[in-house]
Amino acid sequence: xxxxxxxxxxxxxxxxxxxxxxxxxxxxxxxxxxxxxxxxxxxxxxxxxxxxxxxxxxxxxxxxxxxxxxxxxxxxxxxxxxxxxxxxxxxxxxxxxxxxxxxxxxxxxxxxxxxxxxxxxxxxxxxxxxxxxxxxxxxxxxxxxxxxxxxxxxxxxxxxxxxxxxxxxxxxxxxxxxxxxxxxxxxxxxxxxxxxxxxxxxxxxxxxxxxxxxxxxxxxxxxxxxxxxxxxxxxxxxxxxxxxxxxxxxxxxxxxxxxxxxxxxxxxxxxxxxxxxxxxxxxxxxxxxxxxxxxxxxxxxxxxxxxxxxxxxxxxxxxxxxxxxxxxxxxxxxxxxxxxxxxxxxx
Numbered sequence: 001x002x003x004x005x006x007x008x009x010x011x012x013x014x015x016x017x018x019x020x021x022x023x024x025x026x027x028x029x030x031x032x033x034x035x036x037x038x039x040x041x042x043x044x045x046x047x048x049x050x051x052x053x054x055x056x057x058x059x060x061x062x063x064x065x066x067x068x069x070x071x072x073x074x075x076x077x078x079x080x081x082x083x084x085x086x087x088x089x090x091x092x093x094x095x096x097x098x099x100x101x102x103x104x105x106x107x108x109x110x111x112x113x114x115x116x117x118x119x120x121x122x123x124x125x126x127x128x129x130x131x132x133x134x135x136x137x138x139x140x141x142x143x144x145x146x147x148x149x150x151x152x153x154x155x156x157x158x159x160x161x162x163x164x165x166x167x168x169x170x171x172x173x174x175x176x177x178x179x180x181x182x183x184x185x186x187x188x189x190x191x192x193x194x195x196x197x198x199x200x201x202x203x204x205x206x207x208x209x210x211x212x213x214x215x216x217x218x219x220x221x222x223x224x225x226x227x228x229x230x231x232x233x234x235x236x237x238x239x240x241x242x243x244x245x246x247x248x249x250x251x252x253x254x255x256x257x258x259x260x261x262x263x264x265x266x267x268x269x270x271x272x273x274x275x276x277x278x279x280x281x282x283x284x285x286x287x288x289x290x291x292x293x294x295x296x297x298x299x300x301x302x303x304x305x306x307x308x309x310x311x312x313x314x315x316x317x318x319x320x321x322x323x324x325x326x327x328x329x330x331x332x333x334x335x336x337x338x339x340x341x342x343x344x345x346x347x
Contacts, residue, residue: 002104002106002128002130003034003075003106003194003196004034005033005034005035006034006035007034007035007074007075008034008035008037008071008072008073008074008075009028009032009034009035009036009037009073009075009076009077009106010036010037010038010039010040010065010068010071010073010075010076010077010098010103011025011028011029011036011038011039011040011076011077011079012025012040012065012076012077012078012079012080012091012094012095013025013039013040013041013079013080014040014041014042014043014080014091015041015042015043015080016041016079016080017039017041017043017044017049017052017053017061018043018044018052018053020162020268021080021081021082021083022041022079022080023081023162023191024078024079024080024081024108024190024191024194025039025077025079025080026053026055026079027166027167027191027192027195028077028079028191028194028195029049029053029055029057029059030055030167031167031170031195032195033195033196034075036057036059037059037068037071037072037073038059038060038061038062038067038068038070038071038073039059039060039061039062039079040061040062040063040064040065040067040068040094041061041063042063042064044061045061045062045063045067046061046063047061049061054308064094065094065097065098065101066097069101073103074102074103074104075103075104075105075106076094076095076098076103076104076105076106077105077106077108077194078095078105078106078107078108078109081108081109086109086111087109087111095113095119096118096119096122099119099122099123099127099129100122102124102127103127104127104128104129104130105119105128105129105130106130106132106194107129107130107131107132108132108133108190108191108193108194109133110133110203110204112131112133112134113129113131114128114129114130114131116129132190132193132194132201133190133201133203133204134201134204135201135204135205135206136200136205136213139205139206139209139212139213139216140209140212140216141208141209141211141212142210142211142212142214142215142246142249142250143212143215144215144249144252144295145215145219146214146215146218146219146222146250146251146252147252147295147296149218149219149222149223149252150222150223151222151223151225151226151227151228152226152227152228152254152255152345152346153218153222153227153228153230153251153252153253153254153255154169154172154227154228154229154230154253154254154255154256154257154345155230155232155247155248155251155253155255155256155257155298156168156169156229156230156231156232156256156257156259156304157232157235157236157244157248157256157257157258157259157285157300158232158234158235158258158259158260159235159237159258159259159260159261159264159275159278159281160235160237160238160261160264160267160268160275161234161235161238161241161268162268163235163259163260163261163264163306164259164261164304164306165231165232165233165259166189166191166192166231166232167333167334168232168257168259168304168333168338168341169185169192169229169230169231169232170185170192170195170229171333171334171337171338172229172257172333172338172341172342172345173185173229174338175337175338175339175342176226176227176229176342179342179346181226181227181346182224182225182226182227183225183226183227183228183229184197184198184221184225184227184228184229185197185199185228185229185231186198186199186214186217186218186221186228186229186230186231186251187199187200187231188200188201188202188214188230188231188232188233188243188247189201189202189203189231189233192231197231198217198220198221199217199231200213200214200216200217202214202233202243202246202247203233203243207242207246210243210246210250211245211246211247211249211250212250213246213250214230214246214247214249214250214251215249215250215251215252218230218250218251218252227345228251230247230251230253232244232247232259233247235267236284236285236288237267237273237275237276237281238267238269238270238273239267239270239273240269240270245288248288248289248298249295252295252296252298253289253298254296254298255298255299255301255344255345256285256286256289256298256299256300256301257300257301257302257303257304257341257345258278258281258282258285258300258302258303258304258326259303259304259305259306260275260278260281260303260304260305260306260322261305261306261309262305262306262307262309262310262315262318262319262322262332263309263310263318277325278303278322278325278326279325279326279327282300282326282328285298285300286298286299286300300326300328301328301329301341301344301345302328302329302330302331302340302341302344302345303322303323303326303328303329303330303331304330304331304332304333304341305318305319305322305330305331305332306332307319307332307335308332308334312335315332315335319331319332329341329343329344
């Protein structure tokens with residue numbers, strides 16, 4: 001493992017603190033077990049992280065790597081995902097500065113950096129570049145074997161990308177641990193891997209092997225745990241998403257949790273595509289998961305509603321409406337905790 005609880009991280013997050021481009025960095029700020037000593041974002045430099053994000057952390061926001069070095073980091077983590085996965089040249093120059101200053105790099109982008117000619121020659125002993133999105137070796141195709149595991153297998157599915165599937169899984173896992181259950185998160189994306197959970201970077205795996213890679217992680221841990229929480233990716237409703245089906249087939253879930261952003265009516269990057277009524281989305285996921293009876297039923301047992309953009313009264317109304325529409329328990333786990341969703345999973 002590259003990151004440890006003793007790591008001192010500076011997050012590169014230019015233009016990402018207040019946009020979906022910074023999802024990785026915001027998740028690290030919320031969940032990282034390593035200490036984050038500074039955030040680099042020239043747009044928000046000098047402002048309060050807690051006021052900007054609602055994350056209760058007093059971490060300084062600075063404008064450049066030069067300013068961040070004052071806080072003695074030993075790792076720079078890329079907390080943003082620009083369109084196409086390529087960093088603008090001025091931001092890449094900050095990574096070069098970090099490497100020459102002796103910092104290790106956590107790179108969650110599709111573009112690898114470990115052998116980059118501008119970076120590799122500067123790497124010293126005990127310094128590293130971790131390209132998170134690397135296809136694992138020895139992959140096989142899926143076989144559906146996870147259906148025979150004795151553990152519960154909970155998969156988060158969504159109405160769109162970036163609605164809170166990973167956060168839902170992490171909070172459910174934490175609530176399970178508090179109950180004394182042998183619970184584990186199976187990471188399927190770069191952010192969750194950067195947080196230290198075992199798993200695979202699903203979007204770096206060739207499609208023929210995707211469900212098999214998921215299945216392999218479930219088989220690895222399923223006999224030693226009471227419950228596996230599988231990080232969801234993408235959405236069956238999003239035309240650019242290909243990750244959800246391999247997750248359904250590879251994990252053979254016993255329970256599904258549907259994640260939705262309150263008030264969102266269309267796919268974020270495809271405004272011409274309407275999100276159906278939540279009851280229809282529940283039916284869709286259950287039908288695809290079961291595949292006409294080829295696989296065991298995988299019921300949607302609860303709705304995790306992301307109400308972060310709403311005031312408390314509006315959030316409560318949105319939760320009540322989702323419950324009435326679907327007939328399922330619903331909550332915002334960040335406002336009210338995970339017990340409402342965990343209950344039907346353990347019932």
